[in-house]
Amino acid sequence: MTSGVIRTVTGDITPDALGPTLAHEHLLCDITPLELAAQGLPEVEITLENVFEIRHHWCRHAGNNRLDSVDVAVAELAPFRAAGGSALVELTVQGIAPDPLGLRVISERAGVAVIAGCGWYTVDFAGPVLAAKTPMEMERELVEAVEQGTGGTGVRAGIIGEIGCSRPLHALERKALVAAARAQAAITIHPGRDAAAPHEILDVLEANGARPERVIIGHLDRTLFHIDDVLRLAGRGSGLEWDFFGIESSYYPFAPIDLPNDGRRLELIRAVIDRGYGEQVLIAHDICTRTRLRRFGGHGYAHISENVVPVMRRKGFTAAEIDLLLIDNPRRFLALS
DSSP states (O other): OOOSBEEETTEEEOGGGOOSEEEEEOSSEEOOOHHHHTTTOOOOOOOTTTHHHHHHTTTSSTTTTEEOOHHHHHHHHHHHHHTTOOEEEEOOOBTSOOOHHHHHHHHHHHTOEEEEEESBOOHHHHHHHHHTSOHHHHHHHHHHHHHTOGGGSSOOOSEEEEEEOOSSOOHHHHHHHHHHHHHTSOEEEEOOSSTTHHHHHHHHHHHTTOOGGGEEEOOGGGTOOSHHHHHHHHTTTOEEEEOOTTOOOOOOTTSSOOOOOHHHHHHHHHHHHHTTOGGGEEEOOOOOSGGGSGGGTSOOTTHIIIIIHHHHHHTTOOHHHHHIIIIIHHHHHHOBO
C-alpha cells in the first residue's frame, strides 16, 4: 500500500483511490509553434477532407496546437471514464497557457481526477518568465503551487513539471531544474531531443538534491530508440515514460527521426519489464493537438484503455503488469508525503 496523498485539482485523495491513470496529458494548453503564432493566421477548420493533412503536419495549421474549450475537454474525457479511466496528469505549465481553474471545472464535470503540474516550459516559450526570477524565487513559487495553489488560484499542483528542457540545455532551463530539485517533490521532465539529454538533466537534478526515483523522464518515444540506451537510463533509477501512444506515424516535425508506433513502444516496455525495471515505467498519450481528440478525428484519451491494453494482453503482458503501468506506478510517483 502506498502512503501519503495524491493531490488533485479538487483536493487530496488517498493513493488507493487512484485507478488507471494517464501520466502525461494536456486538457487546456496552447503549444502553437512560435513561428506559426507570429503569422497571425486564422484557425483552420478541421474537416474530413483535411484532417489527415493536419494530423500528419501537426505544427503547420493555426489552431491545431491549441486546446481551449472546457466543454470539449469534458466531452473528450467521457469515453476515458467509461473505459475505466480514473485520473490523468495534466502538465500544462507556464509558457503554454496553463488554466488551473479550468482544470478544476473539467475534473468536477467529467468525474475524472486531474493532477496538475507546475513550472515552466522550454526557454523558447517561457524565456521571459524564467529570466525574471532567481532560483530561490522559483523554488518558492513551486512550493507555493503545491502547498497553496498555482498563481493565487487556490488550485494546488500535485507534481512539478513538465519542466521544459532544450538540447543543449539553456542556462535558464538549468535554473528551472535547480529550483525543481530543491522544491523536493516529484518532477516530470520534457527532455531535449537527444539521447544524452536525460543524463545531463539528471546530473543537474541530483547535484541539487533530487532523488532519481522521484524524477520522470518523459517523451522517450522521440528520445531513446535502442534498448541499451533505455537500460542505461533505467539504471539511474528514474521514471521511464512512453507518452506518445496513439501517434502511429513515423513523421516527427521537430527533428529528423522516425517515431515508433504503439507496437514498438510495447516491445521496448516489454524488454524493460523483463530486465527488472517495470516499476519505473509510465505511459500516456501527451495529447496536445486537436486532431488527436475524438471530436476532430483522433484517438482520444481512452486509446490506451480501449486499444493498447488488448494488444498488451496479446503480447503476453499479465494483468499485474498492466496494473503496474497504469495504477501502481502512478500511485507511487504521485504520492506526496
